[in-house]
Amino acid sequence: MENEQRGGHWAKCEFGSADFGDKRLKIRLIKLADRLSESPESPINQACSGWAETKAAYRFFRNESILPSEILSSHVEQTAKRASTHKTILAVQDTSYINYTSHKKTIGLGVNSSRPGAKVRTLSTHGLVMHTSFALTTQGLPLGILDQKIYPRKKDSVELKELKKKTHDIGVPIKEKESFRWLESLRETKKAVGDETQIVTICDREADMYEFFELGYLIGSPVLVRVSKERRINKVSHHSEKTGQMLWNFVQELPCQGTIQVEIPARDGKPLRVATLELRYSGLMLNPPRNHIRHKSERMPDLKINTVYVVEKSPPPEEEALEWLLFTDLQINNFDEAVEKVWWYCLRWRIEVFHKILKSGLNVEQCRLGSADRLIRYLTVMSIIAWRIFWITLLGRSDPNLPCTALLEDHEWKVLYSKFRQTKRYPKTTPTIRDTIRWIAQLGGFLARKGDGEPGTISLWRGWKRLCDLSEGWSLANG
């Protein structure tokens, strides 16, 4: 781990190459990110120390000359740098809807969803759409954001209805559809990382579009997508509907090539469970959709795809069987390579955790800044802070034996050491990341008993905040 990654300098490192045309704005951003990461769950005015700093923070988020893309670009550069030491990385794409429905006075928000109501004409939720491409190592360590767009979905429920109508209309060019965001982000992700590192983009069923696989081929950026649509595959030509097979029949009739076990994270009140899955894999030919508008003017190519189909044979009672059908343009030459793709798809879950940190941990939906533009700048900064909290949490698990100086300043680990070892005589070799992360989590309420496993993000960021207070006191006393 490079020195510049160290604790107190993290904001300088992540935002160091931001260019707003005014150096003072960059310095402001670094200060702001530092403050917000010290008490990430607090409202801006509590995170900042004093009125002057709070005012400066609001001024920053209000500043129309600051583009969210510029806030992000320096972090993206750092993410790409972290990615460059890996042969292959994963870029998980997903959308999160940030809800500000109760913030009636906030201007510029969009309609996130709407449905007919019983008493009023329509029930709508208001807020912003956040679409992110989130980089992970193949071991699941979060490296940062490679692309992000935050925007109001549509002005009102009428416009939203129009937009939704286009979704499945094969006569509408993909550019005019909402789902175009997946393709754009695939391009941006590829652009952000150099050619030395292979990026595998991973998406859920929303990205199950012929155009998405096609673009992956065109720009040489492999994808791994869960698909759900039924379609005819392996056709001789796209006019002949009589040839070929139906996808689901095709995969279900493949011989079972082995079984694997995967952990299904706890959700909707259901506990974590381990599922045993039957695995099948095969190559196939993905034909362009019938009647597609582009057939009129061009020849749309057939795409060579590899598929992995896993299904849970005996799920526990009242649980739905896990069933994933994955498409990828990556080679699959044997069982192990097929299993690897399933494991990668399991890691997609990490972006959901990232969204959860933003919403339930950092409370971004509570922020009142009065307008969508300001919220977008704020959400961009908070996304980077959420990534960092997530990264710290998992670093303790993936590289537990690194010296803690990869994460902490000298005085920070010394504070921890004194507190937990009750001595001011420091060891010659610095403690490991794992030890210090457990100490930080203990400050945040983690009990560190034998059966407690590894600390989670919540106790970690609570502890992180306390460590900041403690080291401030320590610096005052020893400085």
Ligand SMILES: [Mn+2]
């Ligand atoms: Mn999704």
